[in-house]
Amino acid sequence: MAALEAVKFVKDNDIIGLGTGSTAYYAIMEIGNLVAKGLKVQCVPTSVHTENLAKSLNIPLLELQDVNAIDVTIDGADEFTTGLQLIKGGGGALFREKIVASLTKMEIIIADGAKKVELLGKFKVPVEVVPLALTYAIQQIEALGGTAELRKKSGEVFVTDNRNYILDADFGLIQDPALLAEQLNQIEGVLAHGLFIGLTSMIIVGHGENTTVYHRN
């Protein structure tokens, strides 16, 4: 329901950012339906996985590096506050998701209500790190009071679409996400992190057949 509500903001001739994950999937499927019925949009995927899904639905695509601005992006989140702060990157697509969000005029996050928190941080903060900087980045995260775990999938080190690693960083409940976001940005070798602060226009939360919308103040 949240995905269907979000897709109502998509108009003919828009450039649309396509998120990554099991929630964004429903929005991509709906955009595919509308394109098949004649909607004229061009889309920017946030991951190779989303790119392949969009191609399978014949959704016209643009390369991220060729885009100056994106009208609407629909993406998911791992945690959100009603103040529109997020943790993203559970699916490992945080770097492209952040570039796309930064280029986007209306960033719509869709999520189920179980992801709503008072304070971010129960979900570990994904940090995408250039492999050479792995040990240094772990030291720096520890110096900030966190612990860092190298993400693995099926026993193998998880490699992002950009051929980097993910550290899942635990800082406990985060009192000042904007400050932590800045501190993580300062670590050499960190490409991106999953704290999305000041990037979201609206969060649409699905509850069964109903939705609740949280707007930017």
Ligand SMILES: O=C(CO)[C@H](O)[C@H](O)COP(=O)(O)O
């Ligand atoms: O940030 C993301 C991927 O990098 C996803 O949006 C986030 O992990 C939520 O995924 P899902 O909708 O599958 O719970």
